[in-house]
Amino acid sequence: MLKRWQKELGKRIENGTFRTLNPKAEGIDFYSNDYLGFARSKDLRELILMEISQHPECLSGSTGSRLISGNTAYLTETEKYIARQHGFSSALLFSSGYQANLALYSSLPGRHDIIIADEQIHRSVHDGSRLSFAKKIRFRHNDTGHLEQILEQKPGNCLIAVESLYSMEGDLAPLEQIAALAENYGAGLIVDEAHAFGVFGHGLVGQYGLQDKVAAVVITYGKALGMHGAAVLSTDLIRNYLINFASPLIYTTSSPDVQWVSIKAAYNFFSENRHIQQALKDNIRVFRQQGLVTPSAADSPVQAVIIPDIERLKSLQKHLADLGFLTYAVYSPSVKEGTERLRICLHSFNTEAEIIRLCEIIRESA
Ligand SMILES: Cc1ncc(COP(=O)(O)O)c(C=O)c1O
Incomplete structure (x- = not known):
């Protein structure tokens, strides 16, 4: 079995899809599922602490x-x-x-x-x-x-x-x-x-x-x-x-x-805090106004940009990360081969300027 495991991992290393666990990166969050920013909310943390103290x-x-x-x-x-x-x-x-x-x-x-x-x-x-x-x-x-x-x-x-x-x-x-x-x-x-x-x-x-x-x-x-x-x-x-x-x-x-x-x-x-949902909706609208081609719904916080060229996808994601924009590149087998993509998650806390710049960098890379 050892040989098989090594071979399978080797294949992933070869085709650039080898997965590793990395420390949480610093940067502008366009990749987490924290759509409403609740996981970073100090107010919510306070509420939880109050409950716990009781x-x-x-x-x-x-x-x-x-x-x-x-x-x-x-x-x-x-x-x-x-x-x-x-x-x-x-x-x-x-x-x-x-x-x-x-x-x-x-x-x-x-x-x-x-x-x-x-x-x-x-x-x-x-x-x-x-x-x-x-x-x-x-x-x-x-x-x-x-x-x-x-x-x-x-x-x-x-x-x-x-x-x-x-x-x-x-x-x-x-x-x-x-x-x-x-x-x-x-x-x-x-x-x-x-x-x-x-x-x-x-x-x-x-x-x-x-x-x-x-x-x-x-x-x-x-x-x-x-x-x-x-x-x-x-x-x-x-x-x-x-x-x-x-x-x-x-x-x-x-x-x-x-x-x-x-x-x-x-x-x-x-x-x-229903207004936070509205802030997310506003940011999704700003993203959609930038005109990137995507199969995603107009009101979805997940926006996919399909880039089946794995090398191009990898280098774009790295380029974005170097500039401080955290996105996620999704490869097969998580998605069908030929539909590899840059997955962008929008949040209530992203700023308009960040969203516009992110889209500019993606467009420039095409
Ligand atoms: C559609 C869907 N269902 C279920 C799950 C699993 O949920 P959890 O992360 O709480 O295990 C996920 C998370 O990745 C998901 O995206």
Whole structure:
């Protein structure tokens, strides 16, 4: 096996896609998921500290799985609060979005069921699906015609997996059409709102009023909310099913309550600071006015510039970093070969001058 590992790594070094863990760089942030700047907010930090000082026990370890000794009143109360915030009957918290997707896709579909996933769905959905015995079929990205073709041919139970805002392309799913298809064909729909939550209010499912049309929604807290963790929003039936059958919830120590304290404080901060969402929207508009060619949606905080020439992409990203602009170059296998890209994340705290200069440098490099 050693030889194989060396060979695979060697290939990556050769084609310039070898990954390393680097210390956080200093510079202008155009690459993090901290869309609203909550992770850098001193005010939010103060709020969390106040909460912690009232509940210092939240800093201690949870001592076990939620099914044994790791469940607390604070955690279950927070879940009720989150469910109310999103207009769902129930919420179930997880330590991360990755774990939430593993839980859903490993446990909900049975042996003869089918998971129909958008081809650009997050890796955690694929990994979760592999832990189930269900068959997985991909449909072309955002192609409702292709999705319907698959649904027509599949008489069994189907779960459709989509994101509302895609993290690599920065485009939106046609959620209303997909929800209508799911309803027509009696399929369950699971929507991952990792990147939409906080950018579009409490998420696009809520904005379109689709709460009754989806089986479950995944909300993650490591992006616009500036924290860490995730919630599955659904019905009491699905919540109970996950508690009984989802290994990623059952066979792991529950997070310490401090994680839920931070999330709850961030929800409150979010409600009280709606103007920050507007600042992000304004910055997205400034970026779009610069006229770079992108497949991303006009109102998305993720804007992709496709540069399939890997050497050119690498040198542009490095050139930007040398000038203090932190962006992220995405290579295959994270995206399809030939669609490598510079991924730009816009934030409420970026300045107009920074955005204009960033776009100028990218244009000059073409
Ligand atoms: C669409 C999507 N779903 C799920 C996740 C996983 O969430 P977390 O980072 O909380 O594990 C991510 C994060 O990369 C994501 O982009």
